[in-house]
Amino acid sequence: xxxxxxxxxxxxxxxxxxxxxxxxxxxxxxxxxxxxxxxxxxxxxxxxxxxxxxxxxxxxxxxxxxxxxxxxxxxxxxxxxxxxxxxxxxxxxxxxxxxxxxxxxxxxxxxxxxxxxxxxxxxxxxxxxxxxxxxxxxxxxxxxxxxxxxxxxxxxxxxxxxxxxxxxxxxxxxxxxxxxxxxxxxxxxxxxxxxxxxxxxxxxx
Numbered sequence: 770x771x772x773x774x775x776x777x778x779x780x781x782x783x784x785x786x787x788x789x790x791x792x793x794x795x796x797x798x799x800x801x802x803x804x805x806x807x808x809x810x811x812x813x814x815x816x817x818x819x820x821x822x823x824x825x826x827x828x829x830x831x832x833x834x835x836x837x838x839x840x841x842x843x844x845x846x847x848x849x850x851x852x853x854x855x856x857x858x859x860x861x862x863x864x865x866x867x868x869x870x871x872x873x874x875x876x877x878x879x880x881x882x883x884x885x886x887x888x889x890x891x892x893x894x895x896x897x898x899x900x901x902x903x904x905x906x907x908x909x910x911x912x913x914x915x916x917x918x919x920x921x922x923x924x925x926x927x928x929x930x931x932x933x934x935x936x937x938x939x940x941x942x943x944x945x946x947x948x949x950x951x952x953x954x955x956x957x958x959x960x961x962x963x964x965x966x967x968x969x970x971x972x973x974x
Contacts, residue, residue, distance in 0.1 A: 777878040777913055778813070778837035778845065779937070782871055783830065789861040790870035798867065799835070800968065802857045808972040810853065812844030813837045815971055819892055819964035822945065831874060834894070834964050836939075838887070845877050845917075855922070868921045874930055875920070878913035878937055886911040889941035890966040891948040896934040897959025907951055909941040934959060 784790050804816050821832040844850055856865045888909040895903075903910045915935055920928040940955070942948040945965075952961055 775880040776839040776842050776845065777880065777911075777937075778839055779876040779878060780835040780837075781831040781874040781876075782833045782835070784870065785872050786861075786870040794859070795833075795871060796967070798857060798859050800970075802859055803867075804970050806854050807837070808970070810844075810849050812839055812841070812847065812850060813972075815887075815969070817887060817969045818967040820967050822891070822948065822963045822965050829962075831872075834892075834962075836887075842877075842879065873921050874933075875918065876915050876933060876937075877917040878915050881912040881914055881936075883911035885909045885941075886939065887941065887969075889943045889947075891942040891945055892964045892966070893940040893942065893948055893951045893955065894962045894964070895938040895940065895955045895959050896961075897936050897938070898934050899936070901936070901938075901958045903938050903940065903955075907940050907954070911939045913937045913939070 784792065784795055799818060807813050807816065815838050817836045819834040819836070820826075821829045823829050823832070826832045839845065855867050857867070858865055860867055861870060886909065903912065913936070915933055915937060917925070918928065918930070918933050919925050920930050936959075938955070938958075940951050942951055948963055952963055955961055
């Protein structure tokens, strides 16, 4: 039976055909086509897009991150979720398919605990195994357990990415200095990545 626990859809991505898909076109497709298509469903009504804070974005394997809070686990197994389009006339032909020009590491997480999530423009992600805790002075956090992952819309066994760590901590920060302090504090816990909010979205009521 599907759980009613809050969840998170996590989508970490990169452009793989830069001669066909510019960062500007990728952003326009995401903001003007993809997220409006997602908001036509009943299961996702908020979205947050981030980009790496690295001085050299090319040094980061997947510089883009999109997070979607979900109120009920059952939605991610629904035909409605699977029907979200991945093709658009905005994208380069002949297929007009986003998976031909960008690559997506998609994960489903169950919420473990949170205090004021999505509170701040700078985000630190921490992927780890085990039961590490987040220090109490890092107040704006959420922690999750990964239960499914895939690359693009391939079956999990066809993914070239491997299985991600079981746990994910998200730590929001008000300033870049706070972000750097959080990164120093959490660097020994697991794999960290630093992002800045590009845009947040809320579906029209």
